[in-house]
Amino acid sequence: MNGSTLLLAAIAAGVGVIGILLFRASPRLTFVVWALVLFFVPVWIGVNVGFFWSAITLLTLVAVLTNISDIRLNGIDLIMGVFTLMAATQFALKMTGLSATVIALLEWVLPYIWGRLVLSRVKRSFVTAVLATVVTVAAVLGLIEFATGTNIFVSLPAMGADLYASWGGLQVRADRLRVEGAWGHSIAMGAAFAMSSAFIVAARWPVAVRLVALGIVTAATVTTISRIGMLTLAFTVVLSVLLLPGLDRAMRWSVAALGVVAAIIIIPFVGEIFLEAGDEAGGSADYRSGLFSLVSQVQLFGSAGDWSGLTVGGEYLGAYAKSVDNAFLVFALRFGWIPSLLLIAALVFAAAYILRPGKASPPSIAVASQLPAIFAVALITQAGAYLWFLAGLAVAWAQQGRDADAADDQAALPSLFSMSRTKEDSVFASRR
Template sequence: MNASTLLLAGIAAGVGVIGVLLSRASPRLTFVLWALVLFFVPVWLGVTVGFFWSAITLLTLVAVVTSISDIRLNGIDLIMAVFALMAAVLFALKAATLAATVIALLEWVLPYVWGRLVLARLNRSFVTRVLAAVAVAAAVFGLVEFATGTNVFVMLPSMSGDLYATWGTLQVRADRLRVEGAWGHSIALGAGLAMSSAFVVAARWPVAVRLIALGLLAGATVTTISRIGMLTLVFTVVLAVLLLPGLDRAMRWSVAALTVLGALVVIPFVGTIFSEAGDEAGGSADYRTGLFSLVSQVQVFGGAGDWTGRTVGGEYLGAYAKSIDNAFLVFALRFGWIPSLLLLAALVAVGLSILRPGKASPPAIAVAAQLPAIFAVALITQAGSYLWFLVGLAVAWWQSDDGDDQEARPSLVSMSRTNADSVFASRR
């Protein structure tokens, strides 16, 4: 290792230490930066340390390390811990690949942990406002992308050739650009905007501002030309309007009117696009149906192995090797039925929590609206990290008793909850 390499490594280490210290000192800045990276930094930007760490994964790790807090564990935490242990054991037994294990631990479990910790140092209303505002900014960028036909994010230099080759190309449907922003795929952006709409509805902004924000999110989601994105956006908004506690009547009726008006404008536009797309759009739907031929390859524990050269019932399975648009099936093919059912149980438990009277929260509503989608899309790029972060955030929301107008106390692992309450009682 030459002197220049050592110098660069030293500078990088110094910057990392400073970043960790700032993150610990300023939880608000950490969360804002994390949200901005989530929505505006593509997955092909990052660093290679052993393997490639995308910017959002690296920042999530820093956020977790600097936010370690004394939290009450529950059943969903146990489910996620058991899944993480199973994934590690399966990898050790060579029953799961390194790539699958890294994705599971860093893109699913790690964001879940971050979601569980974030309310230990921040209040609900701040988290809600930040996610709503950053999503609206991303929607504006998406509308500009659609209007200009230019995606500035694909112009950014690639730090991972494989990831850029996969996600750095633009999609077209019926000769129209499918907007994807920094998310690498139109479906991922559509899912991200749909999940964020719950926070826009819940944000403590004037009704007019929230309606404009929802209009921007809806417009950008339509420009992704993703059926799943548009449907889950509608599901999310409807559930938020019906179930969020404390939502004023003016907002409920205004959103209902906006939804009807938007449908009158959007449905003919979308219908025209899919009609022009013809076989391409129909083939996309048929492809998802054909994926069920892979079910026979799933093991009870462990990955399915190399099934790409097999044929089942005349169906050549190698046709699905490049992409599997069914997140639950991906779980099962990588880790087996039992670990995958654990993940599904965590998602369903959070989704069903919105049925508790007066207890529905924006993250739980966002997760609930995505439940049908996990059987029709894969958790690609940032969409998977965002979904699992919201699962963790929904669990933290149940346990948060700090009130929406006061900052959560920064309790440390070394403190007992009783001591932490007494030390920080003056802030409550």
């Protein structure tokens, strides 16, 4: 190792130490930087330390380590803990590969932990405002990308060559660029827009500002030309308007009116694109339905192994070796039925908070709206980390709400007791 390399390593280490100290001192700064990296730094940007760490994965680890706090664990945390133990055990027994285990622990479990911790250091309103702001900026850049046909993020250095080869290319449908921003794929970008829309609806901004932001995000989602993205955006907005507690009536009616106008404009535009796409769009749908031929390869525990050369029922499974657009099936192929069912259970329980009257939150609505999508898309690039972060955030949000209710009840008890004593004292005084 030459002198210049040592100098660069020393500078990088110094910057890292300063960053860690700043993150520990300022949880707000930590979350802002994390959100900016999530939305604006592609997964091929990172460092090689043993293996390649994407910037968002490395930053999530730093955020967890610098914001460790005491939290009250619950059943969903237990589910994630059991899955983590199973994944590690299966890897030790060589039942699961290194790549699958690293992805599970660093891109699923780690963001979940960050979501569980973040509200112990910053307020819910701050998290809401940051995510609403960042996604609006990302949507503006997406519209510029669609108008100019230029994605500025693909010109960033390919620090992770394999990841850049997988996600650095641009997609086109019906001769139109599909917007993907820094997310490496239009489906991932569409999912990010959809999940974040709940935070725009919930933000403490004037109604007009929220409507403009929501309109921008909706338009940008359409430019991804992702059917899943557009559908889950609609689910998220509808559930937000119907279920978010404390949402003012003006916002509810305004969003409903905006939805009608958007449908009138968007449906013909999208219909024309898919009509022009013809066989390409139809082939995409057929491919997803054909994935179920892989179910026969799933084990109770452990990886399905190498099925790339198999033919089942006349269908060649190798056609799906490079991509499986079904997150649940990916879970099952990598870890087996039992661990994958645990993962799905964690997401379902995180989403189930919307069923409690007055307890729905932006992250629980975001997760609930994505549940149908995980059977039609894979958790690619940052989308998986974002979904698991929101699952952890939904748990923390609900728990914080329960703690606040309990504190209010405890605070009310002395007041009631004091009131009764006051009345009692007044009775004695009148008898005198």
